[in-house]
Amino acid sequence: MKLCVSTACMGHGRCYTLAPQLLSGDDEGYVTIRGGDPIDVPDDLRELAEEVEGTCPESAISLTDA
Amino acid sequence: MESSTISEVKGGEVTGCPVMHHDFSTTRDLGDYWALANDLRENCPHFYNKYSEGGYWVFTRHEAVKDIYKTPEIFSSESITPWEPNPIYRFVPTQVDAPDHIKYRRILNPWFSPQAMEAAAPMMREICRGFIEPLVPRGSCDFIEEFALLFPTAAFLNVIGVPVSHTQQFAEWVDMFFGGFGGDPAGAENMAKALGEMREFWTEQLADRRREGFREGDLFSYLLNARFDDKPIDDEVLLDMCTVLTLAGLDTTRAELGYMFHHLAQHPEHRKMLVDDPELVPLAVEETLRYYTIIFGDGRKVTRDIEFHGVQLKKGDMVYALVSGANRDPRHWERADEFVIDRKRNNHFGFASGPHRCLGMHLARREMAIAVQEWLALMPDFELATDAQLMERGGGSMMALSTLPLRWEVHS
Numbered sequence: 347m348k349l350c351v352s353t354a355c356m357g358h359g360r361c362y363t364l365a366p367q368l369l370s371g372d373d374e375g376y377v378t379i380r381g382g383d384p385i386d387v388p389d390d391l392r393e394l395a396e397e398v399e400g401t402c403p404e405s406a407i408s409l410t411d412a
Numbered sequence: 413m414e415s416s417t418i419s420e421v422k423g424g425e426v427t428g429c430p431v432m433h434h435d436f437s438t439t440r441d442l443g444d445y446w447a448l449a450n451d452l453r454e455n456c457p458h459f460y461n462k463y464s465e466g467g468y469w470v471f472t473r474h475e476a477v478k479d480i481y482k483t484p485e486i487f488s489s490e491s492i493t494p495w496e497p498n499p500i501y502r503f504v505p506t507q508v509d510a511p512d513h514i515k516y517r518r519i520l521n522p523w524f525s526p527q528a529m530e531a532a533a534p535m536m537r538e539i540c541r542g543f544i545e546p547l548v549p550r551g552s553c554d555f556i557e558e559f560a561l562l563f564p565t566a567a568f569l570n571v572i573g574v575p576v577s578h579t580q581q582f583a584e585w586v587d588m589f590f591g592g593f594g595g596d597p598a599g600a601e602n603m604a605k606a607l608g609e610m611r612e613f614w615t616e617q618l619a620d621r622r623r624e625g626f627r628e629g630d631l632f633s634y635l636l637n638a639r640f641d642d643k644p645i646d647d648e649v650l651l652d653m654c655t656v657l658t659l660a661g662l663d664t665t666r667a668e669l670g671y672m673f674h675h676l677a678q679h680p681e682h683r684k685m686l687v688d689d690p691e692l693v694p695l696a697v698e699e700t701l702r703y704y705t706i707i708f709g710d711g712r713k714v715t716r717d718i719e720f721h722g723v724q725l726k727k728g729d730m731v732y733a734l735v736s737g738a739n740r741d742p743r744h745w746e747r748a749d750e751f752v753i754d755r756k757r758n759n760h761f762g763f764a765s766g767p768h769r770c771l772g773m774h775l776a777r778r779e780m781a782i783a784v785q786e787w788l789a790l791m792p793d794f795e796l797a798t799d800a801q802l803m804e805r806g807g808g809s810m811m812a813l814s815t816l817p818l819r820w821e822v823h824s
Contacts, residue, residue: 354482356765356766356767356769357521357525357769358763358765358769358773359526359773359774360698360759363526363694371525371526371527373521373522373525373527374518374521374522374525375521375524375525375526375527375774397756397757400756400757400759401756401757401758401759402759403759403760403761403763403765403769404482404765404766405478405759
């Protein structure tokens with residue numbers, strides 16, 4: 347599974363607060379991978395990744411099976 | 413953005429849309445504004461709300477509210493109060509659109525980032541305890557007046573570098589301002605007075621920094637040093653920024669805390685869950701922001717003729733995105749009308765969304781979590797100390813309880 351965050355990210359910080367194992371924030375509060383390449387989601391974190399996707403108020407997170 | 417629900421039109425008549433006459437500025441029984449939002453949402457996806465001098469479109473459902481937030485190029489923030497398209501105040505950057513908006517936000521974001529709030533958390537916790545400890549032996553208090561108004565104000569002043577001794581004065585200004593913000597003409601004079609006095613205070617603060625030199629950990633020094641398009645920020649703009657930070661930062665958190673503690677006073681099972689598992693507190697805070705959202709609606713000004721969710725909007729029209737309707741819309745939420753303390757996938761609009769999402773959100777949720785943790789650590793049991801009907805301020809100003817009498821057992 348891959349996780350991608352678009353430039354719709356406005357820095358709510360919900361994703362990296364919920365899943366610090368996967369994501370982190372920059373100095374302004376945006377997720378560091380905003381508008382960048384997708385990251386790999388380890389199998390044991392798939393459920394968490396799905397939760398993170400559903401928590402973003404901007405619907406900026408997308409998951410794809412790879 | 414072009415989609416089946418948003419498309420450009422040239423003129424066109426409005427048809428098939430109900431016209432209503434709701435006054436959202438009045439004080440009502442606690443909970444009435446959410447009940448009203450539920451009714452409006454289930455009766456119609458949109459309507460035209462007419463008042464004596466004008467009117468505006470109200471969009472009641474999650475999908476439309478989301479689209480309004482997602483298309484700031486169509487829905488301008490030039491005015492965020494649909495009953496007042498040309499207000500006497502200017503909030504910066506709240507009422508600034510692209511391209512300047514993001515430049516201001518880039519200046520302010522780091523000051524209120526999650527990392528900055530993490531660093532400030534121990535100080536906030538100490539301030540919080542300082543307000544709670546003297547209450548414990550008393551056995552009762554008015555939660556709003558003696559805690560919810562004071563703690564967020566003191567924490568905020570500390571975060572921006574203003575002495576906490578000004579807490580009472582700020583609490584008064586903010587109360588005066590919001591007496592008029594929701595459209596109640598009786599509050600207009602106080603609103604103007606509060607704005608004037610706050611401006612005077614900020615003017616003195618800025619003059620003081622220029623005279624006495626810049627300080628570390630001081631927002632004024634930081635803003636006086638900041639560059640906008642390679643130039644210092646104008647004084648007028650600095651004052652507009654300080655004003656909105658104050659208004660947005662103090663009143664809102666007091667309001668959310670009021671509703672959260674009203675809920676906890678009536679739900680011992682939820683208090684117990686939070687005491688047993690403090691990790692749940694952040695989830696409970698988010699659910700409070702969804703279920704007890706204090707933003708009745710959020711206004712925007714239409715920038716061009718457009719068809720939006722079946723309504724033909726014209727340039728200059730005001731719209732009102734009914735956030736309180738969206739946050740409990742069963743088309744989006746499971747168990748929409750239920751407070752689910754450990755709710756997952758909680759992508760609520762309690763802090764709005766889009767580029768204007770609440771700047772102080774990380775401060776606010778910190779303050780709320782700290783308030784709950786510290787209060788429950790010292791007073792895990794408390795209840796409402798009145799049978800009287802509690803009232804909430806009009807949704808136009810953002811709902812808030814004016815009073816919340818609580819009592820608890822005193823252990824000697």
